[in-house]
Amino acid sequence: MALLPVEDALARLLDSAGTLGTEEVHIADAAGRVLAEDLRALRTQPPFPASAMDGYAVRAADIATVPAELRVIGESAAGHRFSGKVGAGECVRIFTGAPVPPGADTVLIQEDATVLGDGLIRANETEAEGRHVRREGLDFALGAVILPAGRRLDPAALSLAAAANHVRLSVARRPLVAILATGDELLPPGSEPGPDQIIASNSFGVAALATAAGAAVIDLGIARDDHGLIEAEINRARAAGADIIVTLGGASVGDHDLVRDVLAGAGMELDFWKIAMRPGKPLMVGRFGETRVLGLPGNPVSSLVCAHLFLKPLIAALCGTRDIADIRTAALASPMGPNGDRQDYVRAKCTPGDNEALTVAPFARQDSSMLSTLADANCLVIRRPGAPAAEAGETVSCLMLRQPGD
Numbered sequence: 001m002a003l004l005p006v007e008d009a010l011a012r013l014l015d016s017a018g019t020l021g022t023e024e025v026h027i028a029d030a031a032g033r034v035l036a037e038d039l040r041a042l043r044t045q046p047p048f049p050a051s052a053m054d055g056y057a058v059r060a061a062d063i064a065t066v067p068a069e070l071r072v073i074g075e076s077a078a079g080h081r082f083s084g085k086v087g088a089g090e091c092v093r094i095f096t097g098a099p100v101p102p103g104a105d106t107v108l109i110q111e112d113a114t115v116l117g118d119g120l121i122r123a124n125e126t127e128a129e130g131r132h133v134r135r136e137g138l139d140f141a142l143g144a145v146i147l148p149a150g151r152r153l154d155p156a157a158l159s160l161a162a163a164a165n166h167v168r169l170s171v172a173r174r175p176l177v178a179i180l181a182t183g184d185e186l187l188p189p190g191s192e193p194g195p196d197q198i199i200a201s202n203s204f205g206v207a208a209l210a211t212a213a214g215a216a217v218i219d220l221g222i223a224r225d226d227h228g229l230i231e232a233e234i235n236r237a238r239a240a241g242a243d244i245i246v247t248l249g250g251a252s253v254g255d256h257d258l259v260r261d262v263l264a265g266a267g268m269e270l271d272f273w274k275i276a277m278r279p280g281k282p283l284m285v286g287r288f289g290e291t292r293v294l295g296l297p298g299n300p301v302s303s304l305v306c307a308h309l310f311l312k313p314l315i316a317a318l319c320g321t322r323d324i325a326d327i328r329t330a331a332l333a334s335p336m337g338p339n340g341d342r343q344d345y346v347r348a349k350c351t352p353g354d355n356e357a358l359t360v361a362p363f364a365r366q367d368s369s370m371l372s373t374l375a376d377a378n379c380l381v382i383r384r385p386g387a388p389a390a391e392a393g394e395t396v397s398c399l400m401l402r403q404p405g406d
């Protein structure tokens with residue numbers, strides 16, 4: 001039977017994945033969270049016509065012909081407005097951010113004025129009306145939608161929300177991701193492995209990816225290849241209220257690959273198992289009601305590549321937003337052979353050239369057990385199923401894992 005294409009697998013995974021409800025968080029704790037509803041300004045910014053420069057608040061008509069002498073009748077500083085009005089032949093010393101007093105319509109920067117003493121200045125340049133004046137509401141007006149629902153609260157969004165006087169924000173509840181490693185051979189880092197043992201690594205990368213994507217994570221540790229032990233951990237994840245259960249390993253066809261059987265026995269509804277992808281063929285997706293299950297293959301590279309392609313977008317969808325993969329085109333530094341029938345994600349390194357155009361060098365070794373090559377890669381060259389051989393210099397698509405050149 002033909003394996004499920006990657007795009008179809010992703011569409012099925014994301015189908016009906018909506019937000020998990022909302023909660024309020026203090027703005028200081030809201031970084032990376034996703035707005036649950038449109039955010040409206042609670043104030044107008046700037047709340048008054050404000051000077052954009054240090055200088056003198058003047059009437060443009062008074063300096064239409066220069067040089068022109070003006071009388072300084074007061075000062076307007078940020079936080080301390082001048083309470084009077086500027087009349088003909090008058091001006092007010094003003095600083096950046098300060099309210100422009102009534103009567104004045106322009107700010108003459110101080111570089112264009114000479115202080116004459118006795119409360120007088122001389123304007124040496126003309127200035128158009130409204131110059132260096134930020135009109136009231138230039139940034140946003142009371143009641144305006146400043147950020148849409150679904151916007152991730154990045155640095156600019158957080159500062160904007162704060163400027164609009166929000167202190168608590170309604171955000172999508174974080175999905176809870178429970179991660180379970182399986183395998184008799186696995187020990188946690190810091191252990192002294194026996195001759196047949198290795199260190200369980202996948203949970204750490206997958207947890208980091210899930211956290212960065214906006215999830216809360218519980219690490220269920222390592223279950224041995226034992227039906228009862230794996231089932232106990234799955235039950236623990238469900239009791240903890242996991243929205244996504246991620247299993248690592250045991251997803252393939254070997255005699256000790258028990259995960260799928262255990263999950264099925266526990267009542268998981270299997271959506272699909274095995275997809276047309278390399279690495280990551282044994283990916284398994286199912287659900288216990290609203291709890292989604294993502295069975296990632298045990299090979300470390302397969303686990304992380306699947307987490308990038310499937311776990312990240314699923315977390316984003318459950319947060320009410322979209323994960324848009326960073327895919328760039330690059331010229332191949334060396335030729336690639338024809339691809340097989342699975343979509344291949346080839347570990348590679350992208351480098352920007354003089355004109356910013358990218359060149360990508362695929363690595364010779366593509367074993368899905370090799371974390372050293374994955375850590376060295378800054379991108380994955382996407383090779384379509386059945387893609388013909390590609391010459392050096394041909395353009396290919398690269399899924400970025402880090403910045404090019406990094």
Ligand SMILES: Nc1nc2c(c(=O)[nH]1)N[C@H]1C(S)=C(S)[C@@H](COP(=O)(O)OP(=O)(O)OC[C@H]3O[C@@H](n4cnc5c(N)ncnc54)[C@H](O)[C@@H]3O)O[C@H]1N2
Pocket residue numbers: 181182183185186198199200201202203248249250251252253254257279280281282296297298299300302368369
């Ligand atoms: N006869 C077949 N054999 C395999 C097939 C197949 O189609 N037919 N598929 C291969 C592919 S592709 C993959 S990927 C692996 C996936 O197997 P599992 O998901 O069952 O993973 P395991 O067998 O448990 O482990 C594979 C490998 O990864 C190591 N591992 C597992 N968990 C971790 C962890 N948390 N941290 C670090 N390393 C881990 C494990 O020791 C094994 O070396 O199956 C192929 N076989």
Ligand code: MOO
Pocket residue numbers: 277278279280281282297299302368369
């Ligand atoms: O597809 Mo497996 O994930 O090649 O190593």
